[in-house]
Amino acid sequence: MAMLELKHVCQSYKKQHPVLRDISLSIPTGQFVSVIGPSGAGKTTLLRLFNHMVRPDSGEVWIDGTRFDRLNGRGRRKIQQRVGMIFQDFSLVDMCTCLQNVLNGSLARVPLWRALSGCFPQAEKEKAMAALKAVGLESYSQTPAHTLSGGQKQRVAIARTLMQDATILLADEPVASLDPLTARQVLELMRKLQKKQGLTVVMNSHNVEQARTWSDRIIGLKDGRIFFDGPPADWTDDRLQDLYGRTQS
Numbered sequence: 001m002a003m004l005e006l007k008h009v010c011q012s013y014k015k016q017h018p019v020l021r022d023i024s025l026s027i028p029t030g031q032f033v034s035v036i037g038p039s040g041a042g043k044t045t046l047l048r049l050f051n052h053m054v055r056p057d058s059g060e061v062w063i064d065g066t067r068f069d070r071l072n073g074r075g076r077r078k079i080q081q082r083v084g085m086i087f088q089d090f091s092l093v094d095m096c097t098c099l100q101n102v103l104n105g106s107l108a109r110v111p112l113w114r115a116l117s118g119c120f121p122q123a124e125k126e127k128a129m130a131a132l133k134a135v136g137l138e139s140y141s142q143t144p145a146h147t148l149s150g151g152q153k154q155r156v157a158i159a160r161t162l163m164q165d166a167t168i169l170l171a172d173e174p175v176a177s178l179d180p181l182t183a184r185q186v187l188e189l190m191r192k193l194q195k196k197q198g199l200t201v202v203m204n205s206h207n208v209e210q211a212r213t214w215s216d217r218i219i220g221l222k223d224g225r226i227f228f229d230g231p232p233a234d235w236t237d238d239r240l241q242d243l244y245g246r247t248q249s
């Protein structure tokens with residue numbers, strides 16, 4: 001069954017300037033999809049449809065068999081809880097420790113007073129430690145986030161999505177600011193979690209080679225339309241030139 005689905009989605013921020021034009025796609029559970037395309041093609045907007053930061057002008061957004069774009073209140077939050085998001089800039093609370101940052105992934109199920117006083121239940125602390133262990137940072141639990149390297153920060157952000165019990169990971173250029181080796185380590189971790197935990201991953205990327213290496217499927221967006229949708233093996237240099245209008249180095 002499809003975990004994520006768009007049916008004839010159109011989206012524009014300003015009238016007369018469509019950003020997504022009649023997009024239909026279906027992503028099965030546990031697939032690793034990379035979305036590529038030139039700046040302004042609509043990649044981030046497409047990702048935002050799946051966390052409710054953007055509502056389509058028309059068309060439908062489905063998550064795990066539920067019509068998502070129409071949901072409000074508790075029903076919407078219940079599904080949002082399953083959608084983890086990581087960003088190029090990591091979006092951690094710099095002055096907090098790694099453990100505190102990961103614990104923030106439990107905010108939806110922990111009473112507000114506990115969260116505000118930092119008094120998380122023991123079971124949540126143990127779960128946060130397990131999430132840190134899963135990303136290889138168990139020994140950094142008490143380390144302030146601002147002292148970490150970029151790769152470590154992204155791993156903490158991934159641990160926070162595990163803490164959230166996310167079954168879908170939306171990754172908006174997650175390794176764009178990392179050096180090649182560190183980028184590889186983060187992508188390896190994402191791939192490992194996809195395989196081991198059945199995570200469905202949608203990653204926006206400007207790096208076509210990374211998309212080819214790490215994904216099960218590539219979706220190329222151009223001017224808000226699907227230009228290519230297929231396995232990495234079907235991606236060719238000609239398509240690269242047609243998508244970007246030049247050869248990437």
Ligand SMILES: Nc1ncnc2c1ncn2[C@@H]1O[C@H](COP(=O)(O)OP(=O)(O)OP(=O)(O)O)[C@@H](O)[C@H]1O
Nearest residue numbers: 013014019037038039040041042043044045046204
């Ligand atoms: N909040 C917004 N308000 C108005 N216009 C927006 C907003 N967000 C994006 N846009 C416009 O929508 C278009 C698509 O933007 P989007 O960020 O989805 O593209 P992208 O493919 O992710 O680009 P990039 O690779 O540069 O991040 C762009 O023309 C952008 O200027």
